[in-house]
Amino acid sequence: MDFSLTPELEELREWAHGFAEKEIRPVAQEYDEREEMPWEVLQKAAKIGLLAYAIPEEYGGSGVSSLMASLVISEELFWGCAGIATAMGGIGLASLPILEMGSDEQKKKWLPLFTDPDHVRLGAMCLTEPNAGSDVVNMSTRAVKDGDSYVINGTKTFITNGGIADVYVVFAKTDPEAGYAGVSAFIVDGKTPGLSGGKKFKKLGLRASHTAEVHFDNVRVPEENRLGPEGMAFLGAMKMLEHSRPTVAIAGVGVARAAYEYALGYAKERVQFNKPIIANQGISFPLAEMRTKIDAGRLLAYRAAWLADHQQSCNLEGSMAKAFCGDMAMEVTTQAVQTLGGYGYMRDFPVEKWFRDAKIMSIYEGTSQIQKRVMARLL
Incomplete structure (x- = not known):
């Protein structure tokens, strides 16, 4: 057993701590008071690769692949400000499920969107609903097959970056009678017609991050955007x-x-x-x-x-x-x-x-x- 960080992990810790101390701590109170997204902080983080550090190098990320490394970085960012750190983690909300469940073609198409140092693009993962939190099998959002597409209808709630994200990963029922085996996941472009942000929540904490409802009204998604086999999400x-x-x-x-x-x-x-x-x-x-x-x-x-x-x-x-x-x-x-x-x-x-x-x-x-x-x- 070894209770010390490796030199590589210590370097990552110092990298994240330096950013938190210099760029996050001085403005944390201000963004908390205003309940606004810290876009300037996000842009600075994107410039140095701190937003896309967990995305593999082949897609333009920093290639920090170990979960231990993510923990070392996250502790320092949350030490800086939990709200701003949550906003910074918004990229991972869509990139992580794509990395876990996506095909090579899907990874090549979508992941590079998050690694551009000059443009901050946010992700969102839409799982929770007003009447279905941990009870995933009770979700009511439906994705109905229509030719070579799926049509999604429903409402998601408590969604980080809901309504302002560039890319969404949406969980929906493709077979309402199949229980857990009837849930599928889809990559949805934030500009897709029928997708809209709903109520933005005023929160006790994490005020520098954006949390809102997301509505899907006949949102048409091509079949190629389904993550993995149908019913396996x-x-x-x-x-x-x-x-x-x-x-x-x-x-x-x-x-x-x-x-x-x-x-x-x-x-x-x-x-x-x-x-x-x-x-x-x-x-x-x-x-x-x-x-x-x-x-x-x-x-x-x-x-x-x-x-x-x-x-x-x-x-x-x-x-x-x-x-x-x-x-x-x-x-x-x-x-x-x-x-x-x-x-x-x-x-x-x-x-x-x-x-x-x-x-x-x-x-x-x-x-x-x-x-x-x-x-x-x-x-």
Whole structure:
């Protein structure tokens, strides 16, 4: 076993941390307040290849293929700002399913759109519906075969980049009677007639990312845009979630680490009763617990990534990491606010933002309860 990063991973960590420190942190509060997409930050990230780092070199990306490398980069970006990091990850929402399920022809056609350093193009993955979240089999969006095309009708919700994406991957029922085997996935150009953005949601956290409904009204998609065989998309979606859950776990680590570091610095400088407040056991012990839980979460996420990178299933381990880190991020950021007392509650200090951002970590990509259901089934 080796608990140190390789020189290559350390270089990636420093690359991402430098960008987060220089380009993300200074504007994080501003974009959070305005609830706007950070287009200028996205353009700077595109210039240095930080948006398309996970796309293979043959399609114009940086070719960072290991899940461990993605975790190292993601932790630093989420340390910078969870909302901006989520906006930056918008490319992966469409490129990942294309990489996982697409044919060579589909990869050659669509992936280079995301790797152009001069143009930021966003992706979106449309899975969740108003009445079907984790209950995928209950989705009502339909894709009906019509000649050499499919016609899609339905509504998706809570979609990152919904209505503003350039490329969508849409999950729809092609056989309503077949259960999980009746779900298919399609690549849809954002300019396709009948595709429109709906309500943009005003969120508790992640305010620098765009979340909205997406409507499909007789959206015609050529058969060549179907990802994989008809009826096999549910298995592809589960495989994607297996690999994305460790990434969400490390996002929780990044947010928690940011809050912990700030609270630690504050506790060393804040003087009450003629001594720094960290000299009080009531402050120092919670800080010790925060650090312990952050390290535990990171190690759980790293273990899941190691398994995936060695072509082993990380379904159980990824759910363990995601559930633990989602709850841990909420605990740590709550304690960070408590450490600052009244100042922690004020928007002049960044801990309240990390507190708001942390809550989503135990909800999206499957709630903590869904993760435990996955774990229990695997046990």
